[in-house]
Amino acid sequence: MVEDRDEPTIIEPTDAVIRLTATCICGSDLWPYRGAYDVDRQVMGHEYVGVVEAIGSEVATVKVGDFVVGSFFASDNTCEICRAGYQSHCVHRVLMGLIGTQSDRARIPLADGTLVATPAQPDADLIPSLLAASDVLGTGWFAAVAAEAGPGKTVAVVGDGAVGLLAVLAAKQLGAQRIIAFSRHADRQKLAREFGATDIIEERGDDGVAKLKDLTNGLGAHSVVEAVGTQEAMMQAIRATRPGGHVGFVGVSHDVSIPGDLLFGSGVHLHGGPAPVRRFLPELIELIWDRTIEPGKVFDLTLPIERAAEGYRAMDERRAIKVLLTPTDNND
Numbered sequence: 001m002v003e004d005r006d007e008p009t010i011i012e013p014t015d016a017v018i019r020l021t022a023t024c025i026c027g028s029d030l031w032p033y034r035g036a037y038d039v040d041r042q043v044m045g046h047e048y049v050g051v052v053e054a055i056g057s058e059v060a061t062v063k064v065g066d067f068v069v070g071s072f073f074a075s076d077n078t079c080e081i082c083r084a085g086y087q088s089h090c091v092h093r094v095l096m097g098l099i100g101t102q103s104d105r106a107r108i109p110l111a112d113g114t115l116v117a118t119p120a121q122p123d124a125d126l127i128p129s130l131l132a133a134s135d136v137l138g139t140g141w142f143a144a145v146a147a148e149a150g151p152g153k154t155v156a157v158v159g160d161g162a163v164g165l166l167a168v169l170a171a172k173q174l175g176a177q178r179i180i181a182f183s184r185h186a187d188r189q190k191l192a193r194e195f196g197a198t199d200i201i202e203e204r205g206d207d208g209v210a211k212l213k214d215l216t217n218g219l220g221a222h223s224v225v226e227a228v229g230t231q232e233a234m235m236q237a238i239r240a241t242r243p244g245g246h247v248g249f250v251g252v253s254h255d256v257s258i259p260g261d262l263l264f265g266s267g268v269h270l271h272g273g274p275a276p277v278r279r280f281l282p283e284l285i286e287l288i289w290d291r292t293i294e295p296g297k298v299f300d301l302t303l304p305i306e307r308a309a310e311g312y313r314a315m316d317e318r319r320a321i322k323v324l325l326t327p328t329d330n331n332d
C-alpha cells in the first residue's frame with residue numbers, strides 16, 4: 001500500500017533530507033510481507049540513492065545538490081566500532097527501515113557518517129548500480145570479505161538472490177580462482193556466470209554438499225557465502241566449507257540454530273551479520289563510476305513507486321530477482 005505521509009524535515013543538526021532518485025524492494029522486505037512478523041502500515045524500504053535537498057547546521061561532508069548513496073544503517077562513522085569497519089553496529093546507529101525509504105523523500109540521520117557523495121551527477125544508466133551499492137552489493141561484498149574470498153581461493157555461494165549473485169561478483173573482483181554458485185533457476189545461473197561464476201550446482205542440501213566436495217577433491221571450498229538465512233542454507237554453507245575455511249553469512253537469520261557438535265567438528269570460521277555496507281561504499285562507488293562492475297544488472301523489474309505492491313508480489317513469486325522503484329517526482 002502506498003500512502004501520502006508528512007514531508008520529512010531536518011530534526012537533528014546532523015540530519016540531511018534527500019529526494020530519492022530510486023529505491024527498491026529487498027529480499028528481507030518479503031519476510032514481513034509474507035507475514036513473518038505482525039505489521040500494520042509499517043513504513044518500508046532501506047535502500048536509497050538521491051539528491052540532498054537540505055542539511056542540518058552540523059553537516060559538513062555533503063551539501064545540497066550532491067548525489068548520495070547511503071546504507072541501511074545510519075552510522076556516525078567516528079565511534080570505535082565504526083572505525084574498526086563495523087558501521088552496521090555503530091553505537092549511534094539508526095535502522096533506516098524504521099524511517100522507510102520506499103518514498104519520495106527521506107530524512108537521513110548522521111548524514112556525515114552515513115552518506116557518500118558521488119564525484120558528480122551520475123548518468124542515468126549508473127543509477128541502478130549505485131542503488132545496488134546501498135545494500136545488496138555492499139552486503140554481498142561483505143559476505144565475500146567475511147568468507148575471506150581472494151586470490152587462489154575456491155568460493156562457493158549459497159543463495160541465488162540479488163545478494164548471492166553480487167557475492168559472486170565480489171568474489172570475482174577480490175580475485176577468487178574458482179566460484180561455485182548454487183542455483184536452480186536458469187535466469188539466475190546466467191547472471192551468476194556473467195558476474196564470474198565458474199561452476200553451477202543445482203542440487204541443494206546433502207546432495208549439493210556432495211557435489212561441491214566432488215568439485216574440490218573432497219575438501220570443500222575455502223570460502224562459503226550464506227545469503228539465504230534458513231536452517232538448510234546455513235548447514236549447507238558450514239558443511240561445504242573445508243576445515244580452516246571461512247563462512248560469511250549475511251542471510252537474515254530465521255530460526256537458524258547451529259548444533260554445537262557440528263560446529264565443533266567443522267573447524268570453520270563463522271563471520272557475518274548485518275553488513276557494514278558503509279565501510280565499502282567509497283570503493284564500490286568508484287568501481288561503478290569507472291564502469292568496472294555493473295551490479296545494477298540484478299534489477300529485472302522497474303515500477304513507479306505507486307505500484308510497489310505489484311513489485312512485492314513479483315519478488316514473492318520469484319518472477320523478479322529485484323525490483324527497482326522510481327519515486328513520484330521522477331515520473332512527472
Ligand SMILES: [Zn+2]
Binds near residue numbers: 079087
Ligand atoms: Zn559509530
